[in-house]
Amino acid sequence: MIKINPYSKLPLPLYAYFIRTYSSFLLSGKCLSFPRVIQIQTQSRCNARCSICPYRTTSKVQDQGVMERELFFKISDELISEKQSPMFMFALHNEPLLDKRIFDWVKHVKSKNPECYCIVPTNGELLDTFTLEEIKQSGVSQLNINFGAHSKETYKRIHTGLDYERVINNVSRLINDEAMKPTLQIMFVINKENAHEVQQALSYWKQQGVRTKVIRLTNRAGALDTYERFDLKNDHYAVTSLLRGWKKIMSNTRRSIGCELPFYQMDILFNGDVIICNLDWKRSIVVGNVKTSSLRTIWNSERINEIRRLILQKRYNQISSCKECSLVK
Secondary structure (H helix, E strand, O other): OOOEOOOOOOOHHHHHHHHHHHHHHHHHOOOOOOOOEEEEOOEOOOOOOOOOOOHHHHHHHOOOOEOOHHHHHHHHHHHHOOOOOOEEEOOOOOOHHHOOOHHHHHHHHHHHOOOOEEEEEEOOOOHHHOOHHHHHHHOOOEEEEEOOOOOHHHHHHHOOOOOHHHHHHHHHHHHOOOOOHHHEEEEEEEOOOOHHHHHHHHHHHHHOOOEEEEEEOOOOOOOOOOHHHHOOOOOOOOOHHHHHHHHHHHHHHHHHHOOOHHHHEEEEOOOOEEEOOOOOOOOOOEEEEOOOOOHHHHHOOHHHHHHHHHHHOOOHHHOOOOOOOOOOO
8 A cells, every 4th residue: 555645744743843833822822933844945946847836837927036145044044043953945846956055055054953854855857966975965864856757658747848867867876875875765746647656666666775755746725727637536546545535634634723834834935035835836925034034033923823823713715825725625
């Protein structure tokens, strides 16, 4: 059986944090003083046009840019100063390896706070633009490679614009390095195109000694116009009963306590804007800007707490980033 990990299925440390911050919010109207996960967009571009990603359309109508060095260091300094180190994810609606500074910035964070868990998600095509020594010396905690298929044919249908052989070669290079192999995790977003071969892919990577993770496709808060075409809900693959089971469990959880994402995670765009949720590809709700405010201040601002109150009341239709989201429908 395939183990499905939806975006919202949290590892145990995040569950513990969520329980504490949710309890704090119920008692005081405020979350814990600092987010558990921070996602950061050091630049906004991507080198792919994947069929299960909204970037193809959102990038045409949104401002694009590169985060200023001073802004990154302002964010990282506040992050580093925290006693309980948050998880720092160097990606948000982009391909992080398009930023040549990315591993230098990981190295900066890790050198200041070795306990900070730094993740670099990537489609893998640009890994060969960095030397193994650069990647290793950064101290990156985890490299998540979104592979999404097993066969070349399926890969090309999903990941338009990427070179299958180049990605495979890049992953092989990391697997053959004993220091890098433990940091790897191969990611699969399960959908109609790849569901028939995901089990084969998981078996293959297991034989290579590489960790894998499978997550459900979401409609990215209504931004993914191909969602209905790729969603598995009405199909009958071997994995669908399990997928339906997870969907039911998480739907019941959200009916009880509301969507958990804005209670533990902060998402920062290249220009310093903080959006309410990493699924908000339309950038429809901006709750502050880290150029002018601290992360702590934004995290418990009246603006974001009002949205959290609406979430707890399940008034998603009053939240522009939530009303079309497949996670809460």
